[in-house]
Amino acid sequence: MSAVQVKNLSVQFGDFFAVKDLSFSVEKGEVFGFLGANGAGKTTTIRVLCGLLLPSAGQASVCGLDVLSDAFEVKKKVGYMSQKFTLYDDLTVKENLDFTSALRKMEPEKFREQKEKLLKMIRFKSSEDILVRDLPGGIKQQVSLVAAVLHDPEIVFLDEPTAGVSPAFRQRFWKLIGGLAAEGKTVFVTTHYMDEAEQCGRIALMKSGELIALDSPQELKRNSFPDREPQEVSLEDVFIEQVEGG
Amino acid sequence: MRLRSVWAVAKKEVFHIVRDPFTLALAMGMPVIMVIFFGYAIEFNMKQISLAVFDSSKSQSSRQLQKTFVSSSYFQSLAVLSPAEAIQALDEGRAHAALLIPPAYAENLRPRSESSVQILIDGADNSSAGSILGYLGGIQQKVLSAEFGPYSEPITVQTRFLFNSELNSRWFVVPGLSAAIIAILSILLTALTVAREWENGSMELLLSTPVRPVEIILGKLLPYSVMGLVAVFFVFIMSQIVFAVPFRGNFLVYLLACLIFLSTYLAQGLLISVVTRKQQLSMQMAMLSGLLPTILLSGFIFPVEHMPRFFYYLTMILPARWFISLSRDLFxxxxxxxxILPGFLALCALFVLMMVLATRKFKKDVEP
Structure with missing residues (x-):
C-alpha cells in the first residue's frame, strides 16, 4: 500500500486551477520532494492531503484513507508543518508541545517518551521554559518539526520547512529528515533549495498546478540532458530547463 | 467533543491573554475606567445653575420669587442692573438663564389678574436647557403657594417619581454599564483573538489535528466568557457598594440575562472574525457593530423612546437595547x-440568531 495515492486530482478556485489533473503516488518510507515555483500548487496539494481542503475532482488517499470521506482519520495519521505558521511565539517550548499533545489526544506516558526522544534527536539544549520568540530561527524550525511528529505519524508533510533558515541549520534539518525516513516514516517535503532536493528519493516538479516531471534526481538529470553526464548536471539546470524554460 | 481539547485551547488562550499587554490592559483596565467615567462623569441633573436676575420690581414679592429659585438649590443668582447686562451674561456664558422681573410684577400679583416674568434660557446646550425648563414648573407652584397659600390653585399637580425618586443619573446609567463592558470584552477581544489565528495561519495548523471546530471555538471563547462574567460581578458590586443603586429584582434572572447577552456578543465577535479574518478589520467592525451601537443606540445614555422612528425600530435588533432595559427593570x-418577558424573549431570539449565524459561517469556513 502506498503512503500517498493521488489520481487525477484537481483543485479549482473559481476559474483558476490551483492543481490540475495531478496523479502520483508516494511509497512508504520515501523522502518525496515537491518542487515548483511559488503558486505551482504545492501547498494546495499538501492541504488536500492533510484533509484541510476538498479536491474539486479526482481522488486522493493517505495511509489508505480517502481524504474526501475520511478526513478526520487522515488527520490522526499525518503530521503537518505549515509554511506560514509553526509555533506560538508567546508560548514556551513546553507549552507549545503540551498544547500539541492535547490536540493530538496523546497519552501522558507516550507524550513524555516521544518528547524526550525527539528533543534529544534535535539536540535541544535550552530550557523548555524558554519562549519560542526567544529561540533562534533554526532551532524554532527544529522544535516545530518535533511538534509535527510528536504523535508519531506514519507520514509527515513539511511545507518549506527550511525557508529563511541559515545553511548550517538547513543541513541539520535534512539530517533529521533522513533520520525520520530511516525510522520508516514517509516524508513529503516542499523546498526551493536544489541542494535539499538532491537529498530526496524522488522529486515531483510542478508548474502551474500540473506535474511536469517525476523521478529520482539522477533520472531527472539524465532525462533533461541526455547528452551530458549526470554528475555534471545540477538540479538547478534541470529546474530551469523544466520549469522556467522548456 | 472532547473536554481535554477545549481545555487545552482555553489554557493556551489564557497564556496569550496574560502575555499580551494590550489585551490584559483592556480586560482589566476597561471595566474600571468605564465605571469611573460613566459612574461619575455623566450627570443629567444640573445643580447650581447660574441665573442672572434683573429685578425692576424691587418688591417683597419679587424677592420672594428670587428666594424660591435659589432655595431650590438648582439655581444660584447673579444680580444684574439691566436687561442688557443679563443678555451679556448669557452671551459670555456667566449665566445659563436669566430672570427678568417687570416693574409691575407685585401690583399684578393678585387674584383675577395676570402677572408675568420673563425667563431667558441659553438654548445652545439643549440638554441643560431641558433641565432648566423642567425645574420652572415646580418653582412656579412654590411661588403661588407662598403668595396665596397652598390652596390657591384649583388643581395642583403633585409629582412623585417612582423607582428613582430623586432622578439620580447614576441609577439610570450604572445598570447599563455591564452591557458596555461586555461589548468591549466579548465582541472586541473575541473578534481579535479568533482573527489572529486566521491571520497568522495557526488556525490551519489547529485544523490539521483531529480537533473538532467546536472544540476550538469553545476553548477560545471560554476565557472571555469568564472575563465577561467577572466584569459583570465587578459592576454589580460597584453598583451596590459605591453607587448604592438598589437591586430590587431576582439576581438569578439577572445573571441568566447576563449570560445570554454575553453569549450573544461572543457569537457576534466570532462572526466578525470569521468574516474578516483580519485583526485590523475585526477591530473596526467590532467598534462599528458592537461598541458604538451599544453605547449610543441601546438606551444606555440616550432613551430609545425619544429616537426618530427609524432608529427606534433599528434599536430592536440590538441585544444591548433589550439587556439594558431589562437590567434597569430588575435593578x-x-x-x-x-x-420582563418580552425583552427577555427578544434577547433570546437575537442570541439564537447570532449563534446560528456564527457557527454556520464558522463551520462552513473550516470544513474542507
Missing part, C-alpha cells in the same frame, strides 16, 4: 421574570 423596579 430599579424589581421586575419579575413575567414583567
Amino acid at each position: 430599579l423596579k424589581g421586575a419579575s421574570l413575567q414583567n
Whole structure:
C-alpha cells in the first residue's frame, strides 16, 4: 500500500486551477520532494492531503484513507508543518508541545517518551521554559518539526520547512529528515533549495498546478540532458530547463 | 467533543491573554475606567445653575420669587442692573438663564389678574436647557403657594417619581454599564483573538489535528466568557457598594440575562472574525457593530423612546437595547421574570440568531 495515492486530482478556485489533473503516488518510507515555483500548487496539494481542503475532482488517499470521506482519520495519521505558521511565539517550548499533545489526544506516558526522544534527536539544549520568540530561527524550525511528529505519524508533510533558515541549520534539518525516513516514516517535503532536493528519493516538479516531471534526481538529470553526464548536471539546470524554460 | 481539547485551547488562550499587554490592559483596565467615567462623569441633573436676575420690581414679592429659585438649590443668582447686562451674561456664558422681573410684577400679583416674568434660557446646550425648563414648573407652584397659600390653585399637580425618586443619573446609567463592558470584552477581544489565528495561519495548523471546530471555538471563547462574567460581578458590586443603586429584582434572572447577552456578543465577535479574518478589520467592525451601537443606540445614555422612528425600530435588533432595559427593570423596579418577558424573549431570539449565524459561517469556513 502506498503512503500517498493521488489520481487525477484537481483543485479549482473559481476559474483558476490551483492543481490540475495531478496523479502520483508516494511509497512508504520515501523522502518525496515537491518542487515548483511559488503558486505551482504545492501547498494546495499538501492541504488536500492533510484533509484541510476538498479536491474539486479526482481522488486522493493517505495511509489508505480517502481524504474526501475520511478526513478526520487522515488527520490522526499525518503530521503537518505549515509554511506560514509553526509555533506560538508567546508560548514556551513546553507549552507549545503540551498544547500539541492535547490536540493530538496523546497519552501522558507516550507524550513524555516521544518528547524526550525527539528533543534529544534535535539536540535541544535550552530550557523548555524558554519562549519560542526567544529561540533562534533554526532551532524554532527544529522544535516545530518535533511538534509535527510528536504523535508519531506514519507520514509527515513539511511545507518549506527550511525557508529563511541559515545553511548550517538547513543541513541539520535534512539530517533529521533522513533520520525520520530511516525510522520508516514517509516524508513529503516542499523546498526551493536544489541542494535539499538532491537529498530526496524522488522529486515531483510542478508548474502551474500540473506535474511536469517525476523521478529520482539522477533520472531527472539524465532525462533533461541526455547528452551530458549526470554528475555534471545540477538540479538547478534541470529546474530551469523544466520549469522556467522548456 | 472532547473536554481535554477545549481545555487545552482555553489554557493556551489564557497564556496569550496574560502575555499580551494590550489585551490584559483592556480586560482589566476597561471595566474600571468605564465605571469611573460613566459612574461619575455623566450627570443629567444640573445643580447650581447660574441665573442672572434683573429685578425692576424691587418688591417683597419679587424677592420672594428670587428666594424660591435659589432655595431650590438648582439655581444660584447673579444680580444684574439691566436687561442688557443679563443678555451679556448669557452671551459670555456667566449665566445659563436669566430672570427678568417687570416693574409691575407685585401690583399684578393678585387674584383675577395676570402677572408675568420673563425667563431667558441659553438654548445652545439643549440638554441643560431641558433641565432648566423642567425645574420652572415646580418653582412656579412654590411661588403661588407662598403668595396665596397652598390652596390657591384649583388643581395642583403633585409629582412623585417612582423607582428613582430623586432622578439620580447614576441609577439610570450604572445598570447599563455591564452591557458596555461586555461589548468591549466579548465582541472586541473575541473578534481579535479568533482573527489572529486566521491571520497568522495557526488556525490551519489547529485544523490539521483531529480537533473538532467546536472544540476550538469553545476553548477560545471560554476565557472571555469568564472575563465577561467577572466584569459583570465587578459592576454589580460597584453598583451596590459605591453607587448604592438598589437591586430590587431576582439576581438569578439577572445573571441568566447576563449570560445570554454575553453569549450573544461572543457569537457576534466570532462572526466578525470569521468574516474578516483580519485583526485590523475585526477591530473596526467590532467598534462599528458592537461598541458604538451599544453605547449610543441601546438606551444606555440616550432613551430609545425619544429616537426618530427609524432608529427606534433599528434599536430592536440590538441585544444591548433589550439587556439594558431589562437590567434597569430588575435593578430599579424589581421586575419579575413575567414583567420582563418580552425583552427577555427578544434577547433570546437575537442570541439564537447570532449563534446560528456564527457557527454556520464558522463551520462552513473550516470544513474542507
